[in-house]
Structure formats: structure tokens, C-alpha cells
Amino acid sequence: MIIRCFQNLNQSSLHLYRGICTSRPSSSVFDKIKNFLLAEERENFDRDNIRKAHQKDNVDEKEWALIYRDVGASRTFYMTAAFVPSFIVGSSIFAFDVNSNSPGNRFDFVxxxxxxxEELGVLIALPSVALAVVFACLIRVQQLRLIRIYQNKNDAEQFMAIRSKFIVKQHKELFRRDETTGFYFADDQTDGVRVAMHFLLGNIQIGSRKSMIIDDMFRANNYRSYMLNETSVPPRL
Known part of the structure; x- marks a missing residue:
């Protein structure tokens, strides 16, 4: 009887082990981040996406129509908003630890x-400069790139842009159609020059502030052309 009990116990343990081994593993944090960055989007102006945008921005859907939605800008905003403060905090800890403690009392990573x-010597300048350039580019793009644009249903001349503020926050910027101007680059310029100009100067100006948009992120081209004063016929909202 004792032997049978052991056999039954072993069989139960084996079934349990198999159940655990064949169960689907839970997704890790890295998988969630990967899905956030690479997941296929539904239609950019899918009804559910529009509703979520209005809720996120606390904008009245009855008064404002979403005409521009840059998913890439939204994702890079959150990445930059997480990276920049982390980099600043890490750099501050590094500088404080080096200046305040002897080598034996410093953090391991420091x-x-x-x-x-010390091993790299003067070559340390190369990764340092590269990191500084990446850091500056992230901040510049964060300042220029518009995340979403709304158009007033009651006054087609009025718009609202959602953009970055202080790197880690988003804020609403109201503007009117007569305040916007598009930048047009010469046809003989190379693609590399145009991209560089976009990053440095943006491709539109709202009031006195330069911004960057991607034409394909508009609901339709007539929304873009009307906002930039290229056409005079207001789009259907």
C-alpha cells in the first residue's frame, strides 16, 4: 500500500510538473515595452483611437475634431521623458560619488x-561626444514635434496642438490658422540636408515658435493644406 501511495504521488507530481512546464509564460516588462514600440497600430483615426486621444488630452469631442495624430511622436515622447530624467539623475549620482568618496567607498557601477x-584615456571623448549629440537631438525633437492637433468644430480657424513641455509633460497650445506657416525647402537639396533642416528648424511655424509635423499623420491632406493656408476651403469636421 505504501508503494502504491508513492506511485500515485509521483504520478500526481509528474502531471503537475507537466502542467507547469506547458503553461504559457507570463510576458516580461521587456516584452511589454517591445509590444508598445513595435505593435501594429489599427487605423490611425480608428474610432477607439480618437476617443482615447480626447480622453487623454481632456478635450471635448463635441467641440474639437482630431485632425492629426502622430503615434511615433507619442511613443518617442514617453521614451525621452523616461530617459532624460534617468540620465540626469544617474549623472548626478556619478558626479557626487566621484567627488565625495574614495575609490573603495564608491558604488560598484561608478x-x-x-x-x-581611465583605461580608454583620451578615447573616452568619442562615446561622450556621441552621447551628448544623441541627448541634444532627443531634446530638440521633443521640443519640435507635435503629437496631436485638433480643429474647432465651431470655428474652423482655431486649432489646438498637443506638444511637449519641459521634456516630461504635455500641454495644449491654442493657435489660429493665420498664425501658421509652412517651410518649403529647395528641390535641389538632398534628403540628408532636408532631414537635418527639419530637426534643426522644423517644417512649420506657429506664431513665433517652430514645430515639426509629418504630412502622412493628418486625417487627410485637405486638413493639412487648410491649416497651413494653402487652401481656403475648410475641411469637413
């Missing part, structure tokens, strides 16, 4: 960075 820097 001491490792110091050791690697």
Missing part, C-alpha cells in the same frame, strides 16, 4: 565607469 574611463 567605480567600474571610472576604471573604464
Amino acid at each position: 567605480q567600474k565607469l571610472v576604471t573604464d574611463s
Whole structure:
């Protein structure tokens, strides 16, 4: 009887082990981040996406129509909003630890960075400059790129842009159609020059502030052309 009990126990354990092994593993944080960055989007102006945009921005859907939605800008905003403060905090900890503590009392990661820097010598300037350039580009794009644009249903001349503020926040910027101007680059310029100009100067100006938009992110081309004063016929809202 004792032997049978052990056999039954072993069989139960085996079934349990198989059940655990064949169960679907839970997604990790990295999988969620990957899905956030790479997941296929539904139609950019899908009804559910429009509703979520109005809720997120706290904008009245009865008064404002969503005419521009840049999913890439939204994603890079959150990435930059997480990276920049983390980089600043990490750099501050590094500088404080190096200046305040002896090598034996420093954090492990700080001491490792110091050791690697000493081994690289003057070559440390290369990754430092590259990191500074990436950091500056992220901040510049964060300042220029518009995330969403709404148009007033009661006054087609009035618009509202959702853009970055202080890198980690989003805010609403009201403007009128007569305040907008599009930048048009010469046809003989190379694609590389045009991209560089977009990053440095943007491709539209709202009032005195330069911004950057992507034409394909508008609901339709007539919304873009009307906002930039290229046509005089207001689109259907």
C-alpha cells in the first residue's frame, strides 16, 4: 500500500510538473515595452483611437475634431521623458560619488565607469561626444514635434496642438490658422540636408515658435493644406 501511495504521488507530481512546464509564460516588462514600440497600430483615426486621444488630452469631442495624430511622436515622447530624467539623475549620482568618496567607498557601477574611463584615456571623448549629440537631438525633437492637433468644430480657424513641455509633460497650445506657416525647402537639396533642416528648424511655424509635423499623420491632406493656408476651403469636421 505504501508503494502504491508513492506511485500515485509521483504520478500526481509528474502531471503537475507537466502542467507547469506547458503553461504559457507570463510576458516580461521587456516584452511589454517591445509590444508598445513595435505593435501594429489599427487605423490611425480608428474610432477607439480618437476617443482615447480626447480622453487623454481632456478635450471635448463635441467641440474639437482630431485632425492629426502622430503615434511615433507619442511613443518617442514617453521614451525621452523616461530617459532624460534617468540620465540626469544617474549623472548626478556619478558626479557626487566621484567627488565625495574614495575609490573603495564608491558604488560598484561608478567605480567600474571610472576604471573604464581611465583605461580608454583620451578615447573616452568619442562615446561622450556621441552621447551628448544623441541627448541634444532627443531634446530638440521633443521640443519640435507635435503629437496631436485638433480643429474647432465651431470655428474652423482655431486649432489646438498637443506638444511637449519641459521634456516630461504635455500641454495644449491654442493657435489660429493665420498664425501658421509652412517651410518649403529647395528641390535641389538632398534628403540628408532636408532631414537635418527639419530637426534643426522644423517644417512649420506657429506664431513665433517652430514645430515639426509629418504630412502622412493628418486625417487627410485637405486638413493639412487648410491649416497651413494653402487652401481656403475648410475641411469637413
